[in-house]
Amino acid sequence: MNDDYVIVVDKVTKVYQSERGPVHALDRFSMKVKEGDFVAIVGPSGCGKTTLLWGLTGLHPFTSGKAYILGEEVGKPKREVGIIFQQANLLPWRTLIQNIYFPLEIMKENVDNYSERIEDLIESVELTGFEEHYPRELSGGMQQRASIVRALSYDPKILLMDEPFGALDAYTRDEMDTLILKIWKKTKKTIAFVTHRIEEAVYLANRVYVMTPRPGTNSAVFDIDLPRPRPEGITMERKFFEIVAEIKRTIVRDVEKQKKEGKYQSQAYSTIT
């Protein structure tokens, strides 16, 4: 195994056993992520993106294949890995700050050792002054920003993000994209980011992995040759559109191919927006 890579996914397959029979979700998907990379994983709904991230957390093991994080085979959940999901999943009976402390409490860490770091993070996501608010008193975007702080509180090296801004309105989503790039630049995390929004993937990532429709396997990899930091207005530029269009064409081609072969099992075509 190559030490340059902090995430190595080597031909992972996942077959769920459900009451309605086996569901072949992932098929020999492979990926390599270098330290400090921002990788996006895109593909039609149901192609196995969430399955891949769950597999990497160690919570839902793959059926076959291997995955390594920081050189170690994925087994039980690791503290070097932070996870951010589509829903902020804040506990309603805890205040914002109590929610942020929650994983530290679970890990039996002394919260005081982290308070300064957390204060800085809260400031960087512009939540200062809201520490004592309950989730119901916060907007969706604020809750998601709190979940980012919670994931970063114990300083994981790697962030796995599963459509983290999917439930937010378009404006807030753009703001969150800008925020996550700021955090990435400042903290130098390695990020694997799942989304079905191709524009978001191209804006954020330096590499985009495209998955085929279910069972998700490697379709294509795009290295995104756009300047960093992303200049203002880059999403309106021709080059940006061309990359987005090429990725969309790839996905449409994969769907058409499966349909022609009578293998297509997903209703996800329309979600490629």
Ligand SMILES: Nc1ncnc2c1ncn2[C@@H]1O[C@H](COP(=O)(O)OP(=O)(O)OP(=O)(O)O)[C@@H](O)[C@H]1O
């Ligand atoms: N626990 C489970 N039991 C049975 N089948 C499952 C389970 N979890 C997921 N699946 C199936 O596995 C396939 C992949 O699901 P997954 O959630 O990984 O897709 P996804 O790419 O994240 O989709 P989306 O873009 O809609 O979030 C789907 O067909 C789904 O129905």
Ligand SMILES: [Mg+2]
């Ligand atoms: Mg998903």
